[in-house]
Amino acid sequence: MIPKFRIAALALLLGATPAMAQDKILNVSYDIARELFEALNPEFQTYWKDKTGRDVTIDQSHGGSSKQARAILEGLPADVVTFNQETDVDVLAKNGLVEENWREALPNAASPYYSLPAFLVRKGNPKGIKDWSDLARDDVKAVFPNPKTSGNGRYTYLAAFAYGLANNGNDVEKAKEFVGKIFANVPVFDTGGRAATQTFAERNIGDVLITFEAETKGIAKQYADQGFEAVTPATSLFAAFPVAVVTENAKKDGALEVSTEYLKWLYTPEAQETLAENHYRVTDKDVAAKHATEFPEVKLLTVDEVFGGWGKVQSEHLAEGGILDQVFVNQ
Amino acid sequence: MSLAAPQARAGAHAPGQSRAMPRLLIGLAVVLTAIIVVVPLVFIFWRAFAQGWASYLGNITDAQTLHAIWLTALVAVIVVPVNIAFGIAAAWAITRFRFPGRKLLVTLIEIPFSISPIIAGICYLLLYGRQGLWGPWLAAHDLKIMFALPGIVLVTMFVTAPFVARELLPLMQAQGSEQEEAAVTLGARGWQVFSRVTLPNIRWALLYGAVLCTARAVGEFGGVSVVSGSIRGQTNTLPLQIELMFNDLNTTGAFAAASTLTVIALIVLIIKAALESRR
Numbered sequence: 213m214i215p216k217f218r219i220a221a222l223a224l225l226l227g228a229t230p231a232m233a234q235d236k237i238l239n240v241s242y243d244i245a246r247e248l249f250e251a252l253n254p255e256f257q258t259y260w261k262d263k264t265g266r267d268v269t270i271d272q273s274h275g276g277s278s279k280q281a282r283a284i285l286e287g288l289p290a291d292v293v294t295f296n297q298e299t300d301v302d303v304l305a306k307n308g309l310v311e312e313n314w315r316e317a318l319p320n321a322a323s324p325y326y327s328l329p330a331f332l333v334r335k336g337n338p339k340g341i342k343d344w345s346d347l348a349r350d351d352v353k354a355v356f357p358n359p360k361t362s363g364n365g366r367y368t369y370l371a372a373f374a375y376g377l378a379n380n381g382n383d384v385e386k387a388k389e390f391v392g393k394i395f396a397n398v399p400v401f402d403t404g405g406r407a408a409t410q411t412f413a414e415r416n417i418g419d420v421l422i423t424f425e426a427e428t429k430g431i432a433k434q435y436a437d438q439g440f441e442a443v444t445p446a447t448s449l450f451a452a453f454p455v456a457v458v459t460e461n462a463k464k465d466g467a468l469e470v471s472t473e474y475l476k477w478l479y480t481p482e483a484q485e486t487l488a489e490n491h492y493r494v495t496d497k498d499v500a501a502k503h504a505t506e507f508p509e510v511k512l513l514t515v516d517e518v519f520g521g522w523g524k525v526q527s528e529h530l531a532e533g534g535i536l537d538q539v540f541v542n543q
Numbered sequence: 544m545s546l547a548a549p550q551a552r553a554g555a556h557a558p559g560q561s562r563a564m565p566r567l568l569i570g571l572a573v574v575l576t577a578i579i580v581v582v583p584l585v586f587i588f589w590r591a592f593a594q595g596w597a598s599y600l601g602n603i604t605d606a607q608t609l610h611a612i613w614l615t616a617l618v619a620v621i622v623v624p625v626n627i628a629f630g631i632a633a634a635w636a637i638t639r640f641r642f643p644g645r646k647l648l649v650t651l652i653e654i655p656f657s658i659s660p661i662i663a664g665i666c667y668l669l670l671y672g673r674q675g676l677w678g679p680w681l682a683a684h685d686l687k688i689m690f691a692l693p694g695i696v697l698v699t700m701f702v703t704a705p706f707v708a709r710e711l712l713p714l715m716q717a718q719g720s721e722q723e724e725a726a727v728t729l730g731a732r733g734w735q736v737f738s739r740v741t742l743p744n745i746r747w748a749l750l751y752g753a754v755l756c757t758a759r760a761v762g763e764f765g766g767v768s769v770v771s772g773s774i775r776g777q778t779n780t781l782p783l784q785i786e787l788m789f790n791d792l793n794t795t796g797a798f799a800a801a802s803t804l805t806v807i808a809l810i811v812l813i814i815k816a817a818l819e820s821r822r
Contacts, residue, residue: 238774246775246791273774274787286672287682288690288772406790434792 235260235268235470237462240290242277242297244405244427248490249294255486256477260470268470276404277363284309284458291462291471294455296424297363299522301454314456323452324478325492328512329371330425330448332412332432335439339419343445344375347420348393355418357408358401359536365401365408368422369536370525371449374518378447384535392539413438424451425507429491444508449515453492587805590798602799610776611784612803617692618780619760622699626756627749630707635741638715639723652708655701663701664769667694690772695780698766703756710752711745718744751818758811762804 241249253270260268273280273288281300284290285307293310295301301322304310315321333341339352347354357365372394376387399417402408405427412421413435420443421431428442455475462471477483484496488503500507519525529535592599602608633652637645655663669675671688681688688694722744726736742749764782771778773787781804788797 240772243787243790244792246787247793271774271777273772274790275773283690283772286668286674286689287678287687288774406792409792430792434794 235266235467236271236465237268237291237467237471237474238271238273238289239292239294239474240273240280240284240288240458241294242280243274245294245296246272246274248487248492251486251490252478252483255482256474259477259480259482260473263473270474284461289461289465290458291465291467292455292457292475294453296451296453298452298454299526301456302522304456304458309458309460310456311459315454317457318455318475319479320495321452322454322456322475324455324475324483325453325487325494327424327426327451327453327492328444328448328510329368329422329451330428330445331443332421332423332428332440333443334419335441337441337443341420341443344372344394344447345379347372347397347422348390349397352397352420353399353418354394354397354420354422355400355402355408355412356398356422357405358403359530360540361403362405362408364405364423364427366530367424367449367451369539370515370519370529371513373529373535374449374513375445375447377518378513388535388539395539413440425493426491429506444510447511447513449518450512584805587798587801590794591802593798594795598795599799599802602793602796603803605796607775607779608781608784608796608800608803611779611781611800614692614695614779615761615781615804618695618699619757621696622703622760623753623756625700626703626707627753629704630711630752631745631749633708634711634715634745637712639720649712652705655704656709660698660702660763660766661769664698664766667698667701667766667770671697689770690774690778692778694770695767695778698770699760699763702763702766703759706756706759707749707752710748710755714745714748715741747818747821751815754811754815754818758808758815761807761811 239249239253249270249272253272256270257268260266273283273290275283277295277297277300280288280290280293280295281303284293284304293301293304301310301314305312305314311317318324320326331341333339339349340346341352346352356368359365359369369391372391373387376390377384380386380390400411402411405423408421408423409427409431411417413431421428423431425442425444425448428440432440432442455478457468457471457475459468462468478487479496481496481499484494484499485502487494488499488506491506493507494500494503515522515525519529527534591602633648636642637649668689670677671681671694672678673682673689675689688697722740723736726740731739762782763780764786767780768783768786771780771783773779773783775784775787779787781800785797785800785804788794788800
């Protein structure tokens with residue numbers, strides 16, 4: 213954290229209001245992005261000062277992405293959202309807070325960085341877990357959060373299902389059977405990603421933890437003494453980290469310009485470098501090339517290609533009595 | 544352990560009774576207390592200091608954590624006096640007067656005990672939120688209730704509402720109104736009766752209730768989590784800050800913040816114990 217930020221925080225602490233008018237944005241974000249934006253925001257503040265000569269304060273709010281979307285609907289004055297679920301931005305668009313065509317407003321479907329469901333295995337990978345098919349083996353215990361309650365778990369379910377479809381000639385029944393086998397290998401379904409991490413790392417349950425690739429690296433670092441190893445499967449599912457300007461709020465706050473620029477800036481080499489250092493995959497070619505060794509090659513399927521979009525995922529898989537429910541029951 | 548000795552002796556003196564049973568029960572109680580209360584408490588501090596003093600201090604003096612501590616204290620400072628005032632008023636009305644709806648009032652005061660705080664949070668959101676009943680009017684007048692200090696204070700007030708009144712009610716009921724009536728016959732006015740007679744009689748129960756109310760106010764998580772918006776350095780209270788750091792894999796930071804909250808709670812409990820012994 214840079215000193216300027218500390219002074220600003222201290223000023224807030226003492227209840228003082230900044231004497232001069234300045235740019236100010238509230239970035240409402242998902243729950244595990246605190247350190248990421250603590251690294252990014254000071255860089256943008258410098259960039260903005262150099263570009264416009266103005267100071268900008270960036271306030272952060274972190275929480276489960278769906279809960280955050282709900283709070284914005286109820287009046288949390290977010291100027292920009294940086295989420296980990298596209299559907300949560302869609303909810304805002306449906307209510308007129310975000311432009312209908314937010315995906316086209318920025319490159320790469322408004323996802324400046326992305327990740328994918330990947331594996332974290334125990335030291336030396338004793339079970340030799342390399343790909344999704346290994347998770348269906350009888351001798352493997354897998355840990356991931358409940359897809360019913362966790363966006364992270366939902367991605368794992370969809371990635372496994374996409375793998376099942378691809379390797380069974382798109383036979384839905386066979387894919388169901390495949391995912392069912394993986395589910396049967398899950399000793400405990402936690403409600404969220406953090407709880408699943410604890411189950412794996414601190415309660416020592418399971419042979420493999422499935423979570424976002426960006427997370428696996430962070431967890432391996434946090435529990436360095438346990439020697440966990442990150443494994444990226446050969447195929448996985450593209451997990452977007454969508455960003456959007458909450459136009460209605462930003463207009464009201466007079467922060468439309470700085471909000472838009474903030475999101476655009478996330479695509480600059482400078483920001484992409486910081487994102488890559490925080491284990492997210494980025495689209496900038498030079499930065500991606502520089503970090504190529506940290507991000508193994510992977511064939512990424514998308515929700516649109518495999519499932520025909522999030523709308524269909526909702527109605528066919530996640531809805532009450534949908535395919536997810538059937539897999540749960542049949543395990 | 545000091546409890547164990549007299550218990551065991553009592554068992555020894557009772558004729559025809561085995562000494563094994565009381566010892567077993569006491570042992571069980573000690574083990575359970577250790578597992579449920581003592582070990583987690585020690586663990587909080589052990590984890591907080593796991594990476595040494597420097598790391599601990601760094602986490603505690605983090606601007607965001609300091610702000611969370613300050614905000615949590617501010618909320619308690621606003622909420623507790625309001626609850627004291629309303630607690631006294633409610634207890635006074637209920638124990639000194641007979642009026643229709645008196646029983647209903649007693650039940651109403653207890654509602655926050657039986658309702659989960661998250662429901663309180665959601666109710667306030669549905670009333671004061673942008674899409675809520677009064678939301679459009681509030682927005683039109685640029686009044687911020689939700690995702691700002693007023694919202695956090697409102698929900699905390701709801702959750703802690705019963706503490707003072709619940710402490711005062713049984714005491715004032717037992718004491719009856721004779722002394723106050725005597726004061727009135729001797730010519731005391733309303734305020735004199737209250738400050739000279741009622742208040743001295745209830746002061747320990749009042750303090751005790753205020754202490755419990757404080758402990759609850761600083762620890763409130765569920766309801767506040769709904770209405771706070773968790774804006775760091777603005778509306779993030781200490782319990783929310785702990786959750787955030789914990790989710791963010793900053794275990795030491797989470798436990799450092801948790802240790803602060805624990806220390807506050809322990810101080811409050813020590814005050815409570817001291818009050819109890821004077822009562």
